[in-house]
Amino acid sequence: MTRFRCAIHIVPRRGILDPQGKAVADALHSLGFADLSDVRVGRHVIVETEAATADAARARITAMCEKLLANPVTEDFEIASVEHA
Amino acid sequence: MTRFRCAIHIVPRRGILDPQGKAVADALHSLGFADLSDVRVGRHVIVETEAATADAARARITAMCEKLLANPVTEDFEIASVEHA
DSSP: OOOEEEEEEEOOTTOOHHHHHHHHHHHHHHTTTEEEEEEEEEEEEEEEEEEEHHHHHHHHHHHHIIIIITTTTTEEEHHHHHHHH | OOOEEEEEEEEEEEEEOOHHHHHHHHHHTTTTTEEEEEEEEEEEEEEEEEESSHHHHHHHHHHHHHISSTTTTEEEEEEEEEEEE
């Protein structure tokens, strides 16, 4: 078994209101950053897990996202990287 | 001026307690995912901004992180990508 360090991006689905992103955009505007068109705030989750292969680790991470990490109604997830830890 | 889509990772600094990551790790354990050694939860922020060059966009994003997006005491940030939008 090898230890893998996996990075996951979970972001609000396009077309769904992102109040946290809106609040950040407004705050950046008032700090003088004028040229912003869109801000979206999601989660960046790093999981270290043991698996036989990188593909097995990816499958485990997908199951974790579907069961707990991401809300399937409002969020999209993407496994950004799977690396040897 | 070109529009750039920038992705930022903001993660709790190593050695700093991450209660959200601990809670997620415990929840994954009780769902049967046993082989986890570490879970850390940070933010994944996507900003669309206008700038003359990719380097200028990167400099603006760094300023945004230092002024607002990241907590300099407890968090590290990294600009993951700067792409034409």
